[in-house]
Every structure is written in C-alpha cells, then in structure tokens.
Amino acid sequence: MDIFLQQIINGVVLGSIYALVALGYTMVYGILGLINFAHGEVVMVGALVAYTVMTALLPTGLPPVLLALLALLVAAPVCMALAWIIERYAYRPLRHAPKLAPLISAIGVSILLQNLAMMIWGRSYHAFPDILPPLHYDIGGAQITLLQVVTILLAAGTMAALAWLIQRTAMGQAMRATAENPAIAALMGVPVNRIITLTFVIGAALAALAGLMVGANYSVAHYYMGFMLGLKAFTAAVLGGIGNITGAMLGGLLLGLIESLGGGYIEDLTGGFLGSNYQDIFAFLVLISVLVFRPGGLMGERVSERA
Amino acid sequence: MLEVRDLHLHYGGIQAVKGISFSVGQGELVALIGANGAGKTSTLKALARMLPQATGRVHLNPVDGPAIDLMRLPAHELVTHGVALVPEGRGVFARQTVLENLKLGAFRVQDRHLVQQRLDELLERLPRLKERASQLAGTLSGGEQQMLAIARALMSAPKLLLLDEPSMGLAPIMVDRIFELITAARDSGVSILLVEQNARLALKVSHRAYVLESGRITLTGNSADLLQDDRVKAAYLGETVC
Ligand SMILES: Nc1ncnc2c1ncn2[C@@H]1O[C@H](COP(=O)(O)OP(=O)(O)OP(=O)(O)O)[C@@H](O)[C@H]1O
Ligand SMILES: [Mg+2]
Numbered sequence: 001m002d003i004f005l006q007q008i009i010n011g012v013v014l015g016s017i018y019a020l021v022a023l024g025y026t027m028v029y030g031i032l033g034l035i036n037f038a039h040g041e042v043v044m045v046g047a048l049v050a051y052t053v054m055t056a057l058l059p060t061g062l063p064p065v066l067l068a069l070l071a072l073l074v075a076a077p078v079c080m081a082l083a084w085i086i087e088r089y090a091y092r093p094l095r096h097a098p099k100l101a102p103l104i105s106a107i108g109v110s111i112l113l114q115n116l117a118m119m120i121w122g123r124s125y126h127a128f129p130d131i132l133p134p135l136h137y138d139i140g141g142a143q144i145t146l147l148q149v150v151t152i153l154l155a156a157g158t159m160a161a162l163a164w165l166i167q168r169t170a171m172g173q174a175m176r177a178t179a180e181n182p183a184i185a186a187l188m189g190v191p192v193n194r195i196i197t198l199t200f201v202i203g204a205a206l207a208a209l210a211g212l213m214v215g216a217n218y219s220v221a222h223y224y225m226g227f228m229l230g231l232k233a234f235t236a237a238v239l240g241g242i243g244n245i246t247g248a249m250l251g252g253l254l255l256g257l258i259e260s261l262g263g264g265y266i267e268d269l270t271g272g273f274l275g276s277n278y279q280d281i282f283a284f285l286v287l288i289s290v291l292v293f294r295p296g297g298l299m300g301e302r303v304s305e306r307a
Numbered sequence: 308m309l310e311v312r313d314l315h316l317h318y319g320g321i322q323a324v325k326g327i328s329f330s331v332g333q334g335e336l337v338a339l340i341g342a343n344g345a346g347k348t349s350t351l352k353a354l355a356r357m358l359p360q361a362t363g364r365v366h367l368n369p370v371d372g373p374a375i376d377l378m379r380l381p382a383h384e385l386v387t388h389g390v391a392l393v394p395e396g397r398g399v400f401a402r403q404t405v406l407e408n409l410k411l412g413a414f415r416v417q418d419r420h421l422v423q424q425r426l427d428e429l430l431e432r433l434p435r436l437k438e439r440a441s442q443l444a445g446t447l448s449g450g451e452q453q454m455l456a457i458a459r460a461l462m463s464a465p466k467l468l469l470l471d472e473p474s475m476g477l478a479p480i481m482v483d484r485i486f487e488l489i490t491a492a493r494d495s496g497v498s499i500l501l502v503e504q505n506a507r508l509a510l511k512v513s514h515r516a517y518v519l520e521s522g523r524i525t526l527t528g529n530s531a532d533l534l535q536d537d538r539v540k541a542a543y544l545g546e547t548v549c
C-alpha cells in the first residue's frame with residue numbers, strides 16, 4: 001500500500017470539505033470585513049440535522065443515498081434560516097459599531113449554538129448510517145472509496161457553480177461590488193442589505209453540505225464538532241487570503257493535504273514521539289506561519305489598485 | 308426637476324450643511340461651487356441618501372410623473388427614479404472590468420436589449436473605454452476612470468445627474484474630454500447638478516450657479532453674470548479686482 005498516495009487522497013477529501021466551509025468565512029469577510037466565528041456552528045447544526053433526518057427515515061427502508069439527499073434538503077434550509085437569523089440579529093445591529101463588537105457577538109452566538117445543540121442532541125457522538133455501498137477502487141497502490149469519489153466530485157461541482165454565480169451572474173457581480181464598496185454599490189441600485197443576507201445564506205448552504213460530508217466521511221457528529229472544524233476552515237481561508245473566493249478553495253485543499261500528509265508522516269518525523277492524533281498541530285502551524293510571514297495569504301493583494 | 312429646501316447635515320458635532328435651499332430646473336445644468344470643506348460633497352451625498360442623518364425637504368419633480376420625496380427613499384432606490392451620482396474620487400469598482408462597471412450602472416434596468424443598446428452607444432462614443440473594455444477598472448488612468456464613472460452613471464439613463472468634482476486631479480486635455488461628456492448630457496436634456504472647484508469651467512458650462520461657503524449659500528445667479536461678479540472673481544476665479 002502506498003501511504004503517500006493514500007494520504008493525498010484522504011487529504012483531497014478533507015480539503016474539499018475545508019474548502020466548502022472556508023468559502024463561508026471568506027465570503028462574509030469579503031463583504032463585511034467580519035470574521036463570522038459562528039460559521040463552524042452552522043456546519044455542526046447541518047451535520048446534526050442531517051443525522052436526525054437520516055436516522056428518523058432509516059426505518060422507511062428508503063435507499064441510503066435518497067436519505068442523504070432528503071437530509072440535505074432539510075439541513076440546508078435549516079442552516080440558511082439560521083444564518084439569516086444570525087446576520088439579522090447578531091451582526092446587523094452592530095454593523096457600524098467598533099470591529100470588536102461583532103466579533104464578540106460572533107463568539108456569543110457560537111457558544112449559544114453549541115449549548116442549544118447540546119440540549120437537543122446531547123453530549124454523545126452520533127454515528128452516521130452508511131450512505132453509499134462500501135465500494136472502493138484501487139489506484140496505484142492506494143484506495144479510494146465511492147464515498148470519497150462522490151464527496152470530491154460534489155464539492156468540486158458545488159464550488160464550480162458558486163464560482164459561476166459570482167463571476168458570471170448579475171447577482172454575483174452585485175456581491176462583488178458590495179464587497180468592494182457598499183456605498184457605491186447602493187448608488188448603482190444594488191440592495192446592499194439583501195446582498196449581505198444572501199452571502200450569509202449561500203455560505204450556510206455550503207456549510208450544510210459540508211456538515212453532511214463530515215458526517216458521512218468520518219461518521220461522527222456532535223455538538224462540539226463546529227469548533228475545531230470552524231477553526232481549521234478559518235485557517236484555510238486565511239491561508240488562501242481571506243476575502244478571496246479562489247483563495248478559500250485553494251487554501252482548503254492545501255490545508256487538507258498538509259494535515260493529511262503531516263498526520264501520515266508525523267510518527268516517522270518525530271521518531272515515534274508524536275502520533276497521528278497530533279495532526280491538528282499542522283493546521284495551527286500553518287495559521288501561525290501565514291499570519292507571521294504572509295498575512296495576505298496566498299491569493300491576497302494580487303490586484304493592484306490605483307487611486 | 309430637483310427642489311431642495313432647508314437641507315441640514317451634521318457629522319457628530321460638526322455642522323457641515325446649514326440649511327441650504329436650491330433647485331435644478333428641467334434640463335438645466337446648475338453648478339455648485341465653493342472652497343475646500345464648504346460642504347459640496349456633503350450636499351451631494353445627502354441628496355443621494357448616502358447620509359441618513361441629513362434633514363430637510365428634497366423633492367424630485369419629473370415632467371412625466373408625480374413628485375417624489377427623495378428623503379423617504381433608501382439609497383439603492385434612487386437610481387430607479389432617475390437619480391445618479393458620480394461620486395468624488397470616481398468610485399469605480401477597481402476589481403471589476405470596465406465592461407462590468409458599465410453594466411452595473413444599469414443594474415436596475417430589466418430590459419437587456421436596452422442595456423446592450425446603451426452600452427454599444429456609449430462605447431461607440433468613448434473609444435478609450437471600448438479599447439479597455441475587458442481591463443480591470445483599477446488599471447485605468449485617473450482620467451479614464453472619471454470617464455468610466457460618468458459613463459456608468461449614464462447607463463442608468465438618469466434624469467438628474469449629480470457630479471462631484473469631475474475635473475479633480477486631471478490633466479487639461481482630459482478635463483476637456485470629461486466636460487464634452489457633461490455638456491453632451493446637458494444638451495440631451497439631462498438635468499445636472501455639478502459640483503466643482505474649477506469655478507471658471509463650471510460657470511462656463513452651467514446655466515446657473517450657487518456659491519457655497521461654510522455650509523451656507525452666499526451667492527446665486529446666472530452663471531454668465533457670476534463670471535463677471537467681482538466677489539466671485541476675487542474668491543474663485545483667482546483674478547485680482549482693481
Ligand atoms: N465623514 C465625515 N465626518 C466628519 N466630518 C466630515 C465628514 N465628511 C465631511 N466632513 C466635514 O464636513 C465639512 C464639509 O465637507 P465636504 O466634504 O462636504 O466639503 P467639500 O465642499 O466637498 O470639500 P472639497 O472641495 O475639499 O471636496 C468639512 O468641514 C469636513 O471636514
Ligand atoms: Mg468634496
């Protein structure tokens with residue numbers, strides 16, 4: 001078995017999920033300059049709602065793929081509504097307050113959601129049912145499961161659709177304009193508040209999908225999962241250059257690979273001193289390094305702006 | 308076309324506009340001149356609803372419809388009533404292409420053919436922009452950006468065009484180009500409120516003018532007369548009066 005190739009495959013799967021979540025951070029940051037620390041919790045809610053829907057429908061005997069689809073059809077609107085509420089009541093009133101205020105509000109929302117989730121779903125880890133038959137393919141001495149293939153393709157397709165929306169549609173152009181200068185965008189007739197809401201809601205839809213993917217691939221969901229996942233995805237967004245859409249996709253993928261390869265080799269690297277359960281180290285090494293050496297991230301500051 | 312009564316505006320404790328009244332007639336080009344900090348930009352921003360703290364009565368009286376109370380509209384609805392502002396410092400979207408900037412000017416126009424038609428027309432008139440259509444607006448020269456900002460406003464086919472110092476920081480040749488655009492808009496019947504520090508130029512192209520000093524209108528009249536006025540000459544035209 002080829003460990004290197006295997007870790008690449010695992011890394012791409014993990015990275016695709018990070019990328020989906022990182023997009024939510026980066027889009028909101030791009031438009032409001034706000035780090036929406038509650039975003040990880042939205043992923044968590046997505047995963048747990050998906051879990052609930054699937055286990056509730058399991059006795060119906062419907063094919064698992066259909067269950068997953070139904071789970072997403074419920075989880076996505078729930079997350080979107082949640083994001084709408086968060087933006088409307090936790091952030092909008094603080095739009096013109098000092099930067100620290102919405103940040104504290106974000107952390108407050110985050111804690112609130114964790115506690116609500118704990119009350120609803122308890123403290124235990126919830127195991128997801130198998131969504132796809134446990135098929136796998138051999139490539140070059142490594143294995144890729146059907147679930148992994150579907151995860152990668154679905155994430156890639158979703159991101160392509162998002163890129164199309166942002167780059168090619170009038171609505172996407174309005175989002176970019178709002179991100180660049182909301183006051184001028186309003187002069188053009190862009191309903192800025194609605195665009196901001198839309199940005200949160202789209203990010204939440206991606207979060208719901210990511211939540212389902214986490215549950216399906218790592219078969220666990222619990223009330224606290226949003227914290228670490230959110231932090232990692234935020235790291236991915238910073239790595240790519242926060243505010244930059246392509247950067248978030250790239251940063252997510254890269255972080256997934258770094259973590260996966262790092263986790264795969266950490267035992268060899270440290271002579272057995274640290275095991276693969278220390279793989280989280282890499283995300284934070286990346287975060288610190290980026291912040292110290294290249295705060296703009298990989299894709300940051302590429303466009304020259306003249307006065 | 309535009310009726311402003313007793314417009315007040317303050318920033319915190321600073322009173323920037325102290326109860327001014329003025330009007331712009333249908334098809335008229337009216338200049339608003341004044342020194343730095345007189346309150347010109349503040350006035351335009353208030354009219355464009357970018358400063359919610361402004362108070363006063365601002366009405367739009369289109370020939371073909373009922374009067375509209377601008378102070379009741381959110382900023383993003385103004386353009387649908389035919390009001391467009393070309394802001395100080397141009398305000399083009401640097402990270403979007405020239406073409407995208409222009410299209411955004413017609414963001415609220417539903418009819419795609421109409422948008423395309425206006426686009427073709429403007430690009431035909433402005434070859435400099437046409438050549439650079441797919442370039443990012445941030446890479447244009449200052450003059451080209453100003454041209455783009457005005458063209459973008461024209462994409463909404465405004466009835467009232469508010470211009471904030473379109474000549475600022477431009478070489479004379481570019482100023483001429485920009486003013487050709489403005490006078491063409493004037494001649495096609497667009498009502499225009501022009502804020503300028505270049506008073507001579509503003510008075511030459513406008514029908515009437517107001518002089519703003521520390522948030523108050525101190526002088527008003529026909530532009531031709533103001534060009535001969537000793538006070539204006541001394542304060543804004545840089546001429547020594549014997
Ligand atoms: N955002 C703001 N906060 C506080 N004070 C402001 C603000 N904007 C403008 N002012 C003040 O209001 C007054 C009028 O400013 P304004 O920008 O309207 O002047 P202006 O006539 O456009 O000047 P210029 O010719 O330099 O553009 C000035 O004293 C300015 O300092
Ligand atoms: Mg000004």
